[in-house]
Amino acid sequence: MASHRLLKGFEVERFTGRRDGTVVGCSAEAARALAGFVVEPDHRNLEYITPPEADYGRQLALLLEPRRRLRPWLAERGLTLLPGSTLSLGDSSRFERSDPDHPYHAYIEATYGTRVVTASVHINLGLTPGTPFQGQDALFAGLRLLRCEAALLLALSASSPFLDGRVTGAHSQRWLQFPLTPAEVPLFADHQHYVSWMQAELAAGRMQNVRHLWTSVRPNGDDRPHDLNRLEIRICDLVSDPLLLLAITAFAELRLLQLMQAPEQGDPLRASSLSAMELARLADANDQSSARSSLEAQLNHWRDGRAISCRRWIEDSLEQLVPLARQEQLEVLLEPLERVLREGNQAMRWLARHRSGESIASILSAEAAAMADQEERLSAAAPRGDWPSATDHTDHQAGVLG
Numbered sequence: 001m002a003s004h005r006l007l008k009g010f011e012v013e014r015f016t017g018r019r020d021g022t023v024v025g026c027s028a029e030a031a032r033a034l035a036g037f038v039v040e041p042d043h044r045n046l047e048y049i050t051p052p053e054a055d056y057g058r059q060l061a062l063l064l065e066p067r068r069r070l071r072p073w074l075a076e077r078g079l080t081l082l083p084g085s086t087l088s089l090g091d092s093s094r095f096e097r098s099d100p101d102h103p104y105h106a107y108i109e110a111t112y113g114t115r116v117v118t119a120s121v122h123i124n125l126g127l128t129p130g131t132p133f134q135g136q137d138a139l140f141a142g143l144r145l146l147r148c149e150a151a152l153l154l155a156l157s158a159s160s161p162f163l164d165g166r167v168t169g170a171h172s173q174r175w176l177q178f179p180l181t182p183a184e185v186p187l188f189a190d191h192q193h194y195v196s197w198m199q200a201e202l203a204a205g206r207m208q209n210v211r212h213l214w215t216s217v218r219p220n221g222d223d224r225p226h227d228l229n230r231l232e233i234r235i236c237d238l239v240s241d242p243l244l245l246l247a248i249t250a251f252a253e254l255r256l257l258q259l260m261q262a263p264e265q266g267d268p269l270r271a272s273s274l275s276a277m278e279l280a281r282l283a284d285a286n287d288q289s290s291a292r293s294s295l296e297a298q299l300n301h302w303r304d305g306r307a308i309s310c311r312r313w314i315e316d317s318l319e320q321l322v323p324l325a326r327q328e329q330l331e332v333l334l335e336p337l338e339r340v341l342r343e344g345n346q347a348m349r350w351l352a353r354h355r356s357g358e359s360i361a362s363i364l365s366a367e368a369a370a371m372a373d374q375e376e377r378l379s380a381a382a383p384r385g386d387w388p389s390a391t392d393h394t395d396h397q398a399g400v401l402g
Contacts, residue, residue: 004328005054006133006253007126007230010063010245013040013047013119013238015082016074021089021364024079028098034073036066041105042117043098044087046070052126056246056333063242064379071372083346083367085119085160085174085237088360092117092164107208111179118160118174119238123249124220125256126230132260136191141267142231142256143217144187148268148283148302149255150216150235151290152317155310156248156337157236158294159346162360171294171347172237175287181214182206187280189269191228198225216287231256235287240346240371242378247336254321254330261324273304294345311341 016030017023025044031037038047048070050062067081074080086092092114099105108116125142127134133142146153158171170176182201188194201207210224216235221228233252239245259266268279282300289297290310297310318337325331343349350363 004131004257006128006131006256007052007054008059008249008253009052009124009126010050010059011047011122011124011232012049012063012066013045013121015044015084015087015119016046016079017082018078019080019365019368021082021361021368023082023087023089025096025098026074026077026079030070030073034066034069037070039098041098041102041108042096042114044096044117045098045119052124054128056250056330060242060246060378063245064375067375068379071375080368081371082364083159083238083240083371084162084364085172086163086168086177087114087117088160088162088165088364090164104208115177115179118178120174120234121157121236121239121245123233123236123245123252124230125233125249125253127228131257133256136228138260139219139228139231140188140190140194141259141263141269143219144268144279145255145259145266146217146231146233146252147187147215148279148286149317150233150283151286151297151299152310152314153233153248153252154216154235154237154287154290155294155297155314156244156251156340156345157239158291158348159237159240159350161347161351165360167351167354167360170292171345171351172291174237175235175291179214180284181212185213185215185280187269187276187283189276194219195225216283237347240367241336241374244336244340247334250325250330250333251318251321251337254324254328255317257328258321258324268302272302274302278305294347295341296348315341 015023016026023044027039027043027046030046031039036048040047048066050059053059053062095109095114097105097109127139154172154175160172160174161168161170163173186197207213217231217233219228220230220232239248264270269276272279279302282302282305286299289299295311298307299310299313301308325334353363354360
């Protein structure tokens with residue numbers, strides 16, 4: 001294994017429901033019955049977390065293991081795991097509390113309603129001793145870079161074009177509706193800037209606690225805001241395909257390693273002609289554009305504000321990463337990104353099928369079945385340490401693509 005690999009872990013939120021795509025919540029019951037699952041305020045969300053692990057093959061096994069335990073339990077109740085990041089077939093008009101007596105859940109429902117009832121995946125990348133990515137200066141430089149390029153990660157993962165049985169017009173309805181909090185977050189100059197800012201936000205009541213920083217990328221650790229050891233990428237929609245999720249993670253990891261090799265060229269505060277305030281606003285605007293149009297979005301590059309298509313920005317970045325990816329033996333992991341660039345992300349493929357006359361229910365049903373089939377294939381390979389081939393993706397077979 002290459003020596004520079006960073007620790008990584010995932011927080012995976014899923015919807016459960018019937019095979020026709022109808023969402024049916026069961027998170028509290030599932031969490032009581034199965035170890036390792038977490039209850040969210042709305043019981044239609046079910047979450048599990050993978051432990052930190054640097055090796056991608058082992059992380060694949062860690063992503064699959066909870067699903068293998070969950071699926072038989074769901075099947076006994078006539079349920080399955082559903083794809084997508086929003087309530088594609090409804091009902092977003094009501095909140096379905098997992099714990100009616102929990103005061104924080106009451107606050108979430110009263111303040112945000114079902115805007116927060118989404119599924120996503122949070123990618124954590126850790127400071128790692130013995131690698132270039134260590135220390136608070138590295139963490140905040142990485143935070144600035146990923147904040148300014150978060151729109152690219154959203155575009156690769158977008159999977160929420162439907163809500164309440166209709167086409168929303170967006171590729172990531174989840175990111176458009178999710179209540180970013182606080183409304184404006186600066187591009188942090190360093191750790192002390194972050195600590196001072198968070199203390200001021202808490203004192204002003206704009207944040208309820210240290211976890212109440214809902215932004216595209218945030219610092220994370222056991223004692224925030226002081227003890228930080230990782231970056232948490234929160235912008236991605238749910239990525240049902242584990243191989244694509246690991247590809248997106250490898251892309252982000254390589255960008256951090258590339259930054260550490262040449263911080264004067266990769267840190268937006270050092271390499272951009274824009275001010276910190278302009279960079280923060282540019283990043284937020286890019287995120288919104290990516291949520292609406294993903295790969296087809298017109299963005300503005302953080303280096304100088306110039307207009308660039310999202311697809312072109314990703315292509316350019318991947319081309320520049322080739323030598324480092326080869327050095328770190330991560331080239332094969334990036335292959336799913338090329339497929340997304342060729343064929344579109346999940347939201348784009350779903351919209352194409354819908355335009356061809358397929359119903360939302362039919363799309364979700366077929367995708368849920370394909371997702372289960374892929375997990376079975378990957379589970380057979382992951383324990384042996386085999387890396388699956390590029391054909392082991394959901395939506396790949398002609399019968400599924402339609």
